[in-house]
Amino acid sequence: EAGSTISRVVQLTEEKLGTTERTEYDLHFQNLAERADVTKTWTEKIVRDTESVLIPNPQNRVEDFIFEKIEKSKPKRLSNLEHLALDMIEAGGDFGQDMPYGQALIKVGQAEQKLGQCEHDFIATSGICFTQPLRKFLDGEMKTISKERGILETKRLDLDACKNRVKKARSMLGQQSKDGISPEAVLEQAERDLRVAQAEFDRQSEITKLLLDGISTSQASHLRHLHA
Secondary structure: OHHHHHHHHHHHHHHHHOOOOOOOOOHHHHHHHHHHHHHHHHHHHHHHHHHHHHOOOHHHHHHHHHHHHOOOOOOOOOOHHHHHHHHHHHHHHHHOOOOHHHHHHHHHHHHHHHHHHHHHHHHHHHHHHHHHHHHHHHHHHHHHHHHHHHHHHHHHHHHHHHHHHHHHHHHOOOOOOEOOEOHHHHHHHHHHHHHHHHHHHHHHHHHHHHHHHOHHHHHHHHHHHHHO
């Protein structure tokens, strides 16, 4: 494993320096990967912005996030509308329920209470039907895609390192044996390693493509959540 890690570091360094070739992903894969990156970036921004609109107080957002993680009920908070409603109703009572001004304050306060409840319902529904599914997508599917893309890049580095070893072994043909191993034997082993690396790369590439293709289904699901 240590040898593989060193080989990858060497391969990556040489690629950065432009002193070696690298296997490029096909155009279809690149398009899928780019779409995944764009989807992740915008979904994260949409979730952040939506939560900022629904819960403007950043301290409350952090508190809700913590309660969500420890699976406890979020604290019940009064909204600004509800605070206003309570003050108007209380003021109306002090001014006199039988007085025109007092009656008006109480009536408006009760209307504000209803608006406040509507606001609570909207925030709760938006969380359940929109932001929570998007967060689940980011924490689940997108993290899996990122992990598998990382594995694929590792397989790609291994593949290109093997290609370079085969190229080097071929250039050594006709020379004397080194450490008792003939150049032909070195080439044969390098070619075996290359076949294994190619097979592993191809397999991981297919796994990653399937996951990237699944983003279309996820976006269709996000559309349904938006309409909910």
